[in-house]
Amino acid sequence: MMNTKSLYQEVILDHNRKPRNYGVLDHPSHHAVGHNPLCGDRLDIALNLENGQINNIAFQGESCAICKASASMMTAAVKGKTRSDAETLIQEFREMAMGERDLNHPHHLGHLTVFSGIRDLPTRVKCAILPWHTLHAALNALSSVSTEADNDPVQNAASHPEALNRQANS
Amino acid sequence: MVSANATLAKVTPRINTILDTDKIRADFPILDIKVGNKPLVYLDNAASSQMPQQVIDRLVRYQTAQHANINRAVHYLSEVATLEYEHARRRVQQFVNAQEDREIIFTSGTTDSINLVMHGYGRKFIEAGDEIILTTLEHHSNIVPWQMLAKEKGAVIRVVPINDAGELDIDAYEKLFNERTKFVSLIHVSNALGTINPVKQMIAYAHQQNVPVLIDGAQATPHMTVDVQDLDCDFYVFSAHKLCGPTGIGMLYGKAALLEAMQPYKGGGDMIASVTFEETTYADIPHKFEAGTPPIAAAIGFGAAIDYLCSVGMDQIAAYELDLLNYATEQINEIKGASIIGTAAHKTAVISFTLDGIHPHDIGTLLNEDGVAIRTGHHCAQPVMQRFNVPATSRASFAFYNNKTEVDALITGIRMVQKVFL
């Protein structure tokens, strides 16, 4: 397994220095803010969904390097993908980060598997997952998510479908 | 083992050689563990300190040969356990120099002690429009209970500001007082920054206005001699786990007259004189505030931890740690891109810092790779973070069993983190 130092050196820092899709969108169709009160990470994700496809996506915020790199790689990975492909990736990434996914079985994570080592840093799993939670919230029109209440707010939201429908897009 | 009757001689600043840290370190088995393949460098003592073998042995002895419920039966073990529990109370009393042992209430910790005073004193004596003075430096445990009270009663919280060094603005403090001021609750030493506050002077001022004062001593008692009679505080609170004792136990000191006037916080067994369905009369202090079976083993371990600290000597500890603080501060100041937050003239050995362009959580994760344990985050003191405009800091907090080699490991670690991020 890759050690933490090389995880930082080889992957995270590149995206931390040169984050992809960093910034704002003028008129996003979907938008959400993610918050990790433990570290003070805050992430804003905006996207344009047209005919079920993510045409454009951008993120902004203040966060640790793991969160920022995860957001950068995520936006690169889902840009141009359909909403349901994005949801599949969200699910797969979440399972991988929590150590619940066997990467020997078929998956769509590609480069994102560099984050598989994060499961060995339990206190940092939330940092890596936050962008994905926030994307999920944006796609489902939840205006903000927090990683405070639950290790797994995606699961949480999914088990309360009314929460998913509660708010119109902001 | 450290001699149990080491003298408590007054110390001059150049005393660092007096502590035989090698001998002291040998008392702490946990300091020998490895993290990955690196020796542990434990610099998170402000969160919780480690336990020496003497205290571990005491817990084992209690559990092996002395355990029963206290205050309840006439049999041998109950008597022994009761005696040992009450002996621990007297050790705590002596440790803070309280006048009487009934002024010491065992609680589950600092947080519990503050909540006890909030319920027992605050809910009885504080009314709508009354004002409670806190400071920017407070730990959340000395903010949230008072906010709950303020909300319930319609009382008002006033906050003492700090300067850029992280020191309280004493002029502003004195100006906060008015005829509505009914309570002051102050942190003795800041857990986030290490600032030692001039609490004696602040207590004296509050008393001129007839306002009682609670001192949160969670970060003071592990590092210096505390004398509640000299401070003349009305309440003093701290936790055992920050001074080499067990978790789940702490204490509240209160002046006897105040404790007697207060209402109990929890109802149940052991806190009553008599019970009928019509009426209950409460036991005298301290038992009035100790409902239910207490953590007896933890209380006895608390007493043993105090024995241990006193055998090293609180003044020796303070002097040794000051030397360590100065050494570490110098080293960190030499690192380009590092900034220390909290530069008070009087500090305990706590260093909160930031590194340009690197989030504290990344620093913590990478230092852990080298076995160096620090705390990163808001340290349960978000108002302090807001004051300095940072979401979080990295905090190295030292104890008397840390040494300069460990400071060097921290410094090497910080430089390594910077290199990774280069």
Ligand SMILES: Cc1ncc(COP(=O)(O)O)c(C=O)c1O
């Ligand atoms: C200054 C201060 N007050 C209160 C507390 C709370 O102590 P405990 O969690 O032991 O109740 C702490 C420790 O976290 C502290 O540092």
